[in-house]
Amino acid sequence: MSANTILVLDFGGQYSHLIARRIRELKVYSEVGPGDLSSREFEELKEDLNIKGVILSGGPSSVYNEKSPKIDRKILKHSIPFLGLCYGHQLIAFISGGKVKPGKKHEYGISKVRINNSQGILEGLDKVEKVWMSHIDTVTELPEDYDVLAQSENCPVAAFMHKHKPFYGIQWHPEVTHTKNGMLILRNFVYNICRCKPNWKLENHINNSIEEIKKTIGKSKAIIALSGGLDSSTATILASKAIGKNLTAVFVNHGFLRKGEPDFVESIFKKSDMNFVKLSEQERFLKKIKGVKEPEKKRKIIGREFIRVFEKNAKKIDAEYLIQGTIYPDRIESGFKKFSDKIKTHHNVGGIPSKISFKGIVEPLRDLYKDEVKKLAASLGLPEKIAWRQPFPGPGLAVRIIGKVSKKKLEIIKKADKIVTEEIEQRGFNDKLWQYFAVLMDTKSTGVKGDARAYGYTVAVRIVESKDAMTANFTKIPYNILESISTRITNEIQDVTRVVYDITNKPPSTIEWE
Numbered sequence: 001m002s003a004n005t006i007l008v009l010d011f012g013g014q015y016s017h018l019i020a021r022r023i024r025e026l027k028v029y030s031e032v033g034p035g036d037l038s039s040r041e042f043e044e045l046k047e048d049l050n051i052k053g054v055i056l057s058g059g060p061s062s063v064y065n066e067k068s069p070k071i072d073r074k075i076l077k078h079s080i081p082f083l084g085l086c087y088g089h090q091l092i093a094f095i096s097g098g099k100v101k102p103g104k105k106h107e108y109g110i111s112k113v114r115i116n117n118s119q120g121i122l123e124g125l126d127k128v129e130k131v132w133m134s135h136i137d138t139v140t141e142l143p144e145d146y147d148v149l150a151q152s153e154n155c156p157v158a159a160f161m162h163k164h165k166p167f168y169g170i171q172w173h174p175e176v177t178h179t180k181n182g183m184l185i186l187r188n189f190v191y192n193i194c195r196c197k198p199n200w201k202l203e204n205h206i207n208n209s210i211e212e213i214k215k216t217i218g219k220s221k222a223i224i225a226l227s228g229g230l231d232s233s234t235a236t237i238l239a240s241k242a243i244g245k246n247l248t249a250v251f252v253n254h255g256f257l258r259k260g261e262p263d264f265v266e267s268i269f270k271k272s273d274m275n276f277v278k279l280s281e282q283e284r285f286l287k288k289i290k291g292v293k294e295p296e297k298k299r300k301i302i303g304r305e306f307i308r309v310f311e312k313n314a315k316k317i318d319a320e321y322l323i324q325g326t327i328y329p330d331r332i333e334s335g336f337k338k339f340s341d342k343i344k345t346h347h348n349v350g351g352i353p354s355k356i357s358f359k360g361i362v363e364p365l366r367d368l369y370k371d372e373v374k375k376l377a378a379s380l381g382l383p384e385k386i387a388w389r390q391p392f393p394g395p396g397l398a399v400r401i402i403g404k405v406s407k408k409k410l411e412i413i414k415k416a417d418k419i420v421t422e423e424i425e426q427r428g429f430n431d432k433l434w435q436y437f438a439v440l441m442d443t444k445s446t447g448v449k450g451d452a453r454a455y456g457y458t459v460a461v462r463i464v465e466s467k468d469a470m471t472a473n474f475t476k477i478p479y480n481i482l483e484s485i486s487t488r489i490t491n492e493i494q495d496v497t498r499v500v501y502d503i504t505n506k507p508p509s510t511i512e513w514e
């Protein structure tokens, strides 16, 4: 059982995960759950995770709309503290009998709030604070047993507390760095109000995971699905520390890898003293997804084939367990439990077939965010060449070729990807980037090459900045770099006549196109 946890109930807010990450920065474990969690599910989680407090996130809905997401009222009967932020603030006020209406003015960006009562949740704040607001609706009236703690020009109830119960509401976003004293507010809630102990340390994760792997696998053998990316490499080091020679790292070349990737991964792991196997299964995978257009279907087929390949090879060495580098956002985006909508099936989660011949699947990084895995990798001494690589999806280039995959398209995308990588890395531009890659469209367009009409493929270039892949911004890349990329792609790849730059953020887009 976790020593203590703050549960963030997600009502669709842009910053829900940021809240959980900020709480973890305070060394208290935090998870994100769906806003419509039933009280029975809540009770189970409360027991499992030792929940000491709940934060109700922001969200795009209006609490007075019948269909807007509401918290199960029975959850509020638990005698633990509740803090509502933005939509969550309005929700607590509304279901307790207060009034919420569209504000006279929308508040978006930095605002000033006047603090009437700087105790409890607002302890230590100045009389006037700079905060980040993002709302249309506003609480206009509170029920009798609530006190107003702060106001802004457009918001008569910018913060409140219940007179007798540990219920708090804040209209602004303390989790966003633009709110100057945001961390102080979260600190007040977590330490002073919920009485959590700062006992969650990333480093503890190393020992806890090693113990957990040892306990689960015992003296049996296991294989780890090693892709050479940050997550599976970190999980490999952890698993190797736990079970040593009983572990075999299996690297599958499914044919959808970037140029030079299989040799790169082999060069790193072959020289360690762990058991390492490289499998060449290009034909098998290509055959299985032949003619498949639909992205989720591709992902599922590739996920299933991965497992089948691992099962076959596990049998050869009597391995009973499969270890994977699944991380927290993979589980969320794959619709883990009902904690969120299914966005896309990360092959190592939702792509797993329901019947597998392993005794168990072990996922030592399942509760961590990407930046936390990066820190863990550094403490474990993972080579920088791996620790600082850009993420790469498990189904690989198959989900960067829109529609049907063929050998020819794979050749084109590999060349285009290499050009994007080289142009970015040669200029040292990669340091601030999360990912930079090429996507091959399934539409063709007209061009002119060597005075003749050419009818060829379109390549989209995707370059994004992100902290944890849950949100991302497209990079405002200098035009001269884009021009070099575009010129090289159209010059060096005969079949490409057009290059476009993807200028959408996540949300609403995802980082990968499929």
Ligand code: XMP
Pocket (backbone or CB within 6 Å): 333, 343, 344, 345, 346, 347, 348, 391, 392, 393, 394, 395, 435, 469, 506, 509, 510, 511, 512, 513
């Ligand atoms: P999206 O496209 O959902 O991607 O915004 C978020 C991050 O996850 C990576 N990604 C994957 N990683 N298996 C993985 O291990 C997958 O199936 C997968 N799909 C997407 C993506 O590259 C981005 O960094």
